[in-house]
Amino acid sequence: MIFFIMPIILFCVILNFYLFYIILNKYNLYTYVSDTLQFRFDFIQYAIAGIFFTFIFTCIMVIFKLNFIINPIKKLTNTATKIALGQYEKRIEFYEADEIGQLSHSFNLMASRLEETIKDLNDKKNKLYSILNSMDDGVIFVDTEKNIVLINPAAKEIFNVKGETKNRYILEVIRDSRIDELINNPDETPVEIIMHGEKERILQVKSISVSDYGTGNIIGVLLVIHDVTKIKALENMRSEFVANVSHELKTPLTSIKGFAETLKYVEDKETRDKFLDIIYVESERLSRLINDILTLSELENKDYAINFQKVCLNECITEVYYIMERISLEKNIRLSIDSCEEQLYIYGDRDKFKQMIINLVDNAIKYTPQNGEVYLKLEKYNNNARIEVRDTGIGISKKHLPRLFERFYRVDKARSRSMGGTGLGLAIVKHIVLMFKGDIYVDSEVNKGTTFTIILPLFENK
Amino acid sequence: MREHLDQQLTRLNHDLIKMGAMVETIIDKAVTSLKNQDLELAKEIYTEDDAIDEMELKIEKDCLNLIALQQPMAKDLRRIASALKIITDLERIGDHAVNIAKITLEIGNESLMKPLIDIPKMAEIAQNMIKLSLDAFVNQDIEIAKRAAEMDEEVDKLYDTVINEVFQYIQKDSKFLNQGIKLLFVGRYLERVADHTTNICERIIYMVTGERVEIN
Numbered sequence: 001m002i003f004f005i006m007p008i009i010l011f012c013v014i015l016n017f018y019l020f021y022i023i024l025n026k027y028n029l030y031t032y033v034s035d036t037l038q039f040r041f042d043f044i045q046y047a048i049a050g051i052f053f054t055f056i057f058t059c060i061m062v063i064f065k066l067n068f069i070i071n072p073i074k075k076l077t078n079t080a081t082k083i084a085l086g087q088y089e090k091r092i093e094f095y096e097a098d099e100i101g102q103l104s105h106s107f108n109l110m111a112s113r114l115e116e117t118i119k120d121l122n123d124k125k126n127k128l129y130s131i132l133n134s135m136d137d138g139v140i141f142v143d144t145e146k147n148i149v150l151i152n153p154a155a156k157e158i159f160n161v162k163g164e165t166k167n168r169y170i171l172e173v174i175r176d177s178r179i180d181e182l183i184n185n186p187d188e189t190p191v192e193i194i195m196h197g198e199k200e201r202i203l204q205v206k207s208i209s210v211s212d213y214g215t216g217n218i219i220g221v222l223l224v225i226h227d228v229t230k231i232k233a234l235e236n237m238r239s240e241f242v243a244n245v246s247h248e249l250k251t252p253l254t255s256i257k258g259f260a261e262t263l264k265y266v267e268d269k270e271t272r273d274k275f276l277d278i279i280y281v282e283s284e285r286l287s288r289l290i291n292d293i294l295t296l297s298e299l300e301n302k303d304y305a306i307n308f309q310k311v312c313l314n315e316c317i318t319e320v321y322y323i324m325e326r327i328s329l330e331k332n333i334r335l336s337i338d339s340c341e342e343q344l345y346i347y348g349d350r351d352k353f354k355q356m357i358i359n360l361v362d363n364a365i366k367y368t369p370q371n372g373e374v375y376l377k378l379e380k381y382n383n384n385a386r387i388e389v390r391d392t393g394i395g396i397s398k399k400h401l402p403r404l405f406e407r408f409y410r411v412d413k414a415r416s417r418s419m420g421g422t423g424l425g426l427a428i429v430k431h432i433v434l435m436f437k438g439d440i441y442v443d444s445e446v447n448k449g450t451t452f453t454i455i456l457p458l459f460e461n462k
Numbered sequence: 463m464r465e466h467l468d469q470q471l472t473r474l475n476h477d478l479i480k481m482g483a484m485v486e487t488i489i490d491k492a493v494t495s496l497k498n499q500d501l502e503l504a505k506e507i508y509t510e511d512d513a514i515d516e517m518e519l520k521i522e523k524d525c526l527n528l529i530a531l532q533q534p535m536a537k538d539l540r541r542i543a544s545a546l547k548i549i550t551d552l553e554r555i556g557d558h559a560v561n562i563a564k565i566t567l568e569i570g571n572e573s574l575m576k577p578l579i580d581i582p583k584m585a586e587i588a589q590n591m592i593k594l595s596l597d598a599f600v601n602q603d604i605e606i607a608k609r610a611a612e613m614d615e616e617v618d619k620l621y622d623t624v625i626n627e628v629f630q631y632i633q634k635d636s637k638f639l640n641q642g643i644k645l646l647f648v649g650r651y652l653e654r655v656a657d658h659t660t661n662i663c664e665r666i667i668y669m670v671t672g673e674r675v676e677i678n
């Protein structure tokens with residue numbers, strides 16, 4: 001600052017001397033007034049006083065004017081610092097029409113632009129992060145040095161990554177040489193990686209080389225990780241189903257074919273009849289199997305709502321009771337029914353409902369030894385219908401319960417098959433229950449009996 | 463010059479981690495292929511071991527270059543020297559994976575004399591040791607290194623159980639002799655893998671603290 005003030009002061013002093021000199025000369029004071037030493041001395045004294053006051057005045061003026069310049073600059077600096085620190089909404093309040101005012105105006109304009117741009121960028125960043133964070137697929141981006149630039153929570157979970165990841169070498173964080181391999185050869189075709197560990201997981205990893213939008217230079221590699229464990233399991237289930245179906249169809253067909261063939265050469269009537277019986281039983285089984293499979297695929301097709309109507313459960317249950325009574329009597333099993341007095345209705349397919357109950361009662365009779373009992377019960381339960389099929393049969397051990405409703409699942413394959421079972425009965429029941437938006441539970445104790453409970457939402461009469 | 467050295471050290475670090483990851487995978491494959499009698503997987507191990515050997519040579523060359531051209535001091539030198547040792551141990555572990563794969567291929571599809579229980583358990587611990595030792599290396603954490611090294615004892619114990627059990631089988635029926643010996647070898651290899659991993663842990667402790675320790 002002193003370098004600024006000093007020349008001004010110096011300039012003022014010199015200017016004063018010069019003026020004084022001009023005045024002396026102009027009026028020719030040396031000759032006009034009595035030319036005494038005393039006079040000259042006085043004159044110089046006044047002049048010096050004049051100079052002194054001018055000096056003070058100039059100083060005050062300079063300092064005053066300086067404040068005018070310095071204050072806005074100080075404000076400018078302050079605001080700029082604040083903006084630099086991230087308070088983008090700060091502006092300068094200075095409205096003079098001079099150059100400083102213009103500067104402030106431009107500065108404010110720049111600050112608004114900056115605020116807008118930064119907000120825009122932040123928005124974009126937030127959107128990107130929200131998308132990445134809510135994705136089920138893992139996403140990892142590494143730079144050309146294989147340091148992690150970005151990793152989303154899904155990826156962290158898949159690879160069980162904890163702690164700081166930013167800017168760390170990928171293999172430090174995910175120590176799997178196959179990942180390294182993929183980063184080295186990014187070619188967009190998904191590669192299957194099987195992760196051993198507590199739970200085996202199958203991952204499909206795609207690696208894509210990423211280049212800069214502007215310059216076209218390669219800036220890193222993007223890994224997209226898709227967990228396909230479940231899909232694979234489903235695929236397996238499907239192929240298992242096909243294998244099962246063919247196997248189940250083949251067994252009765254083989255015996256039909258075999259017996260029919262030998263039948264040609266059999267003369268004896270008794271053997272003939274025996275063979276014919278077997279063929280009949282087997283074809284019966286075959287047709288039941290095909291019917292079951294058709295029912296299942298029909299149920300899976302989902303446009304079953306066509307036959308939906310108001311169904312009276314009490315009626316249906318009683319009908320089922322009469323159908324099954326004969327079969328139970330043959331096996332010397334007491335079938336009893338306990339229907340409630342209030343008429344309960346659901347909205348759905350009447351035949352399907354009956355088939356569901358028949359399947360359950362059929363099982364109960366089938367898997368209950370002679371002289372056992374089977375109860376069929378209908379009651380109202382919290383605005384739902386509750387149907388219970390209870391038997392005093394052989395029961396099902398705990399370990400079989402989770403898979404019980406799977407197609408072709410049978411606890412004791414040999415026994416069930418000898419009774420003509422296909423293992424589709426419960427799968428059909430489950431499908432129908434789901435179609436009615438209901439629930440089914442099993443409770444069973446080996447050698448004591450089994451209880452299947454179905455809960456169905458009642459039809460709302462409006 | 464200095465920055466150059468730092469960069470090269472980082473690269474060395476990364477290569478070492480990469481080699482570690484490769485070894486982790488190869489041991490995993492060796493054990494899985496034995497357990498599931500997956501011969502295709504066992505064959506893969508050979509090519510992977512070649513890659514590990516190559517990696518060892520590369521790291522060794524880099525280390526020697528670093529020492530010759532940069533004249534590193536104190537901690538850096540210790541680090542490079544440790545790396546040189548660690549890669550030898552890693553390479554040996556890779557060889558043992560190949561040895562196990564060889565046995566898997568020899569056994570082929572003939573049914574195992576007993577379901578493998580202790581050997582996979584040994585393998586699991588050994589694998590865990592490798593994993594932890596690499597964690598220790600990555601984080602320069604000597605506590606993890608110590609923990610990993612201490613697991614060696616468990617592996618040794620399991621090895622003893624394996625020996626006893628196989629002997630019992632062989633004594634009962636000499637038809638188990640052939641496969642029994644093979645399984646014994648697998649146990650031996652795994653035990654060696656654990657030993658090499660212990661060495662690596664000791665190296666890491668030396669690298670970080672400059673102190674030599676002898677675990678077990």
Ligand SMILES: Nc1ncnc2c1ncn2[C@@H]1O[C@H](COP(=O)(O)OP(=O)(O)OP(=O)(O)O)[C@@H](O)[C@H]1O
Pocket residue numbers: 292359363364366367391393394395396404409410411412416417420421422423424425426427450
């Ligand atoms: N009430 C029950 N008591 C004991 N076991 C049962 C009972 N109900 C079902 N199971 C077991 O569940 C298995 C699956 O039943 P599911 O009805 O699906 O097949 P299935 O009876 O063998 O053949 P089908 O398709 O002819 O009904 C049966 O094989 C049987 O072992």
Ligand SMILES: [Mg+2]
Pocket residue numbers: 359362363421425426
């Ligand atoms: Mg059934």
